[in-house]
Ligand code: HEC
């Protein structure tokens with residue numbers, strides 16, 4: 001008999017023997033354990049198919065002679081035959097793309113059985129329970145809850161006193177620092193502070209209503225100090241002429257037009273937590289893991305701090 005076939009048969013026999021030994025040695029063995037018996041049947045089928053296929057191709061390599069048309073390109077002297085794409089392969093390729101899209105969009109059970117699905121279902125259930133349980137909390141209790149959220153999630157960057165740890169994050173004891181106002185007036189802002197896309201124009205879009213000219217460097221400095229000082233002192237005229245149209249005469253903002261830059265409020269904080277924020281100081285991550293009530297509570301806490 002051909003050496004190749006003989007080798008194949010010996011290899012198959014050895015593999016089957018090892019499979020049998022390792023399974024029968026395990027707990028339960030083969031005695032009536034359906035799962036173990038299925039595993040062995042599967043292993044036997046795999047071994048036989050593998051040896052059969054490998055033998056076929058080794059045989060083919062031994063006897064094949066080269067024919068067919070060579071492609072013009074040669075890579076390091078190695079030629080390549082012009083072969084048609086196998087139809088089965090092409091069909092499988094496109095079917096896999098379609099299947100991949102289906103699996104990505106709706107096949108993976110994001111809200112049913114799967115690890116991620118189970119987690120999502122559990123956290124949704126927890127959040128509903130949490131929100132019904134604490135729905136009626138207001139006032140001091142809400143601020144207290146906000147303090148505990150703050151200490152757990154925010155103090156790493158904002159500091160235990162919310163002072164921003166020497167400029168690492170925003171100082172939340174006051175609404176906004178001069179350098180942040182200046183940064184926003186010069187560069188504009190697009191942080192969804194109103195909860196939706198409503199950007200503030202950069203300096204080229206800010207016109208002094210009294211002079212009709214674009215805002216000047218001196219005016220930017222003056223208005224930044226004015227806002228940072230809690231809407232007091234020099235710069236009031238610039239604010240009235242350039243900013244008040246959107247932010248309101250008192251700087252407290254207008255619904256769907258501009259946010260308050262005079263005070264914090266829970267809605268503003270919740271929007272920062274939902275969308276994150278980039279500014280002069282750096283980048284604040286968004287906090288998807290907080291539920292609506294927790295955002296409201298930490299918003300109440302910060303509003304209270306900056307009063
Ligand atoms: C055309 C309307 C408009 C005008 C005029 C305007 N703003 Fe704004 N401003 C906005 C909007 C909208 C936002 C929110 C942008 C966002 O979501 O990031 C904003 C955001 C800001 C912020 C960011 C607050 C924060 O927490 O980061 C500051 C500071 C600010 N404005 C200051 C000013 C000053 C000072 C002026 C006048 C020199 C001014 N704005 C003029 C519309 C305006």
Ligand code: HEC
Pocket residue numbers: 149150153154155156157158168169170175176177180268269272273277278279280281282283284285287298299302
């Ligand atoms: C990884 C650090 C980090 C963490 C954690 C963090 N923040 Fe911030 N936060 C920042 C930075 C940096 C800024 C300043 C962004 C800028 O340049 O305007 C900021 C800005 C803010 C602002 C906007 C201030 C303004 O003037 O508009 C609010 C509100 C805020 N954070 C609240 C929170 C709350 C509430 C938490 C906890 C749930 C939190 N932050 C957790 C880094 C952080």
